[in-house]
Amino acid sequence: DTAVSQTPKYLVTxxxxxxxxxxxxxxxHDTMYWYKQDSKKFLKIMFSYNNKELIINETVPxxxxxxxxxxxxxxxxxxxxxxxxxxxxxxxxxxDGGNGLSQPQHFGDGTRLSIL
Amino acid sequence: xxxxEQPSEVTAVEGAIVQINCTYQTSGFYGLSWYQQxxxxxxxxxxxxxxxxxxxxxxxxxxxxxxxxYGYLLLQELQMKDSASYFCAVRDSGGATNKLIFGTxxxxxxxx
Numbered sequence: 001d002t003a004v005s006q007t008p009k010y011l012v013t014x015x016x017x018x019x020x021x022x023x024x025x026x027x028x029h030d031t032m033y034w035y036k037q038d039s040k041k042f043l044k045i046m047f048s049y050n051n052k053e054l055i056i057n058e059t060v061p062x063x064x065x066x067x068x069x070x071x072x073x074x075x076x077x078x079x080x081x082x083x084x085x086x087x088x089x090x091x092x093x094x095x096d097g098g099n100g101l102s103q104p105q106h107f108g109d110g111t112r113l114s115i116l
Numbered sequence: 117x118x119x120x121e122q123p124s125e126v127t128a129v130e131g132a133i134v135q136i137n138c139t140y141q142t143s144g145f146y147g148l149s150w151y152q153q154x155x156x157x158x159x160x161x162x163x164x165x166x167x168x169x170x171x172x173x174x175x176x177x178x179x180x181x182x183x184x185x186y187g188y189l190l191l192q193e194l195q196m197k198d199s200a201s202y203f204c205a206v207r208d209s210g211g212a213t214n215k216l217i218f219g220t221x222x223x224x225x226x227x228x
Contacts, residue, residue, distance in 0.1 A: 042220065056213055056215050092159075105161065
């Protein structure tokens with residue numbers, strides 16, 4: 001039973017192309033996230049949705065556009081891919097953080113994006 | 117700015133005890149978490165400290181001192197499978213965001 005699943009696992013494409021990554025969680029969580037992990041393993045939040053509403057939007061190029069059709073799904077579309085976009089992209093989910101406590105985040109296995 | 121500093125690498129032998137430190141400087145603080153990531157894998161949650169003191173979960177313990185902006189993860193009875201990267205993470209705001217700022221990561225190598 002996969003808790004957070006993202007597809008594809010590997011994505012190799014040419015510079016300038018447009019691509020999408022999909023994420024689904026079956027944990028019943030209200031909040032989902034996209035992270036980018038670079039070659040130095042630095043893990044940085046990009047976006048977060050709570051019940052389909054965008055609540056975190058970090059300084060990310062507007063070529064990146066998240067979409068949440070429902071609270072179990074969060075997709076990431078990237079336009080005009082650049083060499084610097086090469087990284088591992090992780091989707092994650094958690095319960096609401098509204099009670100002030102930090103809820104564990106559950107991560108998918110990652111999508112390894114390589115730009116040629 | 118916001119930063120979480122960790123040692124980049126730690127090496128230890130099987131059966132030993134190792135401590136991974138984390139010092140943080142963030143605009144807000146709502147708890148310190150630790151995540152483990154094996155090479156090529158996903159980060160997985162290990163522990164959380166919302167208040168000062170020690171939290172123990174099996175072979176792993178985590179400590180927090182909010183006055184010192186400092187925490188650590190203690191791994192006991194090290195096993196080869198503990199070789200991985202370990203990240204501390206601070207939740208820097210309340211409300212529904214649950215936003216985590218991750219540290220630079222510590223690569224732990226356990227040797228036989």
